[in-house]
Structures are given as C-alpha cells and as structure tokens.
Amino acid sequence: MMENVETLNVDTLFDQGLERYQAGESPADLIPVFKEVCDRASKSSSAWTCLSWLYLLEDKPNSAIKAAQKAVKLNPQDPQARVNLSIAMLEKGQKGVRQHIEVATQLVMAVPELKEEVEKNFADGLNRKPDWEHAQRVYNWIFGS
Template sequence: MTDTVTNLFESGFERYQAGEDAESLIPVFQEICDRSPKMSAAWSSLAWLYLLTERADLALKAAQKAVKLDANAPQARVNLVLAMLETGKKGVREHIEVAQQMASLDPQVRSDLQENIQDGFNRKSDWKSLKKVEKWLFGESE
C-alpha cells in the first residue's frame, strides 16, 4: 500500500468521523479500493458507507471482499451480517458467532463494535438490521 493510499484512507476516515455525509465519502473509499484492492479495512469502510446510504447489494459485495481479505476483522463480519440481513441472504449466524467470540475475547474489539453500532444509530436512527445485530452481539441494548 502506498503512502498516498494510506493518506487517502486516513483522510476519508477523519472526514467520516467529523460527520461528513456517507454519500460524499463513497467515491473516496471506492478510489482506495481501486488503488489497493487487498485492503480489507477499505472494503469494510465502503460496505458501511453503502449500508448507510441504502445500497445493500453493493454493501454485500464490498463486505464479502472485506471478510475474504481478513476473516479476523470483526467489523467486516458485522458489515457482512448487516448486508445479508438487508438483502435477505441466509447464513448470518456463522458471522455473528465469530464476531461474538472476538468481542468476548478482546475488550477493545467489544468496545470498538459498540462504538460503531452507536455511530450507526446516530447516522441512521431507525436501522432495524443494526438493532438485531446489536441484540445478537450484546443482548438487549446496553
């Protein structure tokens, strides 16, 4: 991965955290994925942005790539589950169980997933699939 791609990723991530609209960030993360197609974090980020903008089919493809590139990335698994739920695909249990196991073994993973879920609700308050995932991962809302 070149420094340019790293800088682009960090810049896009900072813009997202600053509250920039998901729609405007999709081209940034598409470019990162085009330039560095083996960067799981970029595919996972792109999947999340697609989910936030109601493009579940594109989110599913991006999340599948992210998980294929890094099967141990818990957020990629969560994004895949969300995309599967949104598109009516079967097989979410395996991915939820892997994410649950990662969250139970590493308090930082648990905290990161909880923060990301909260961010999802902040950006899309009535996200039914995210509510299911939150319940599956952590029980009733914490």
C-alpha cells in the same frame, strides 16, 4: 494548493476519508473516496470494511454485501467486516447470517479493544440512521441486550 486525489498516497487518502466521516460528512460524499482507496489498495480489508459500512448507511445492501465479502475474505478475524456483512445479508433477506454473528461475537468477547470499537461503530451508525432495524438486531445478537 489543493492536493489532487491522484497525488495522495493511499494511506493518506484512507486517513482523510476517516477524518471526514468522523467530522460528519455524508456517506454519499465519501463512497467515491473509499472506492478509490479500495481500487488502489485492493488487499486492504479495512478499506473494504469502511466502504461496506458507507453503502449500508446509504441503503445500498447489494454493494455493501460485495464490499463486506471482500473484507471478510481478506481478514476473517475482523468482527466489523462480519457485522457489516450480517446487516447487508439481513437487508437482502439472505440466509447464512448466523455463522458471521457467531464469529463476530467470539472475536469481540475475546478482544476488549475490538468490542469497544464495534460498539462505537454501532452507536455511530444508529446515531446517523436511528431507525436502522437490522443494525439494531445484529447489535442485540452480538451484545445480548
């Protein structure tokens, strides 16, 4: 029997969304899943971070900015949320990117696990979207390559 989205608890829904993403499912198919998670767990910064990343992969910087801003507000210590916000701001030509880059850089340099995770996410994003100029630029700023 297929489980209905309504009957799944929000953590299960989130985990399944991540698994589907890692299995290569398209961001467009997963946006509704993560929107549902964000609706049901509006204080989950990781859900907002994931949603903003999916929007970025789908060339929806306006939506990405809104989701990333919520993620940063909920968890200012999440470098990925700040990376996503920086990329979205660059894609919209907005000012104020430097402060987010500086905080993300400090966080990834201070915590090896965060550095590894953020690097892995960049690799994944650039693999899915090879000519992603703004992601490459943010990566270079943070990791200095």
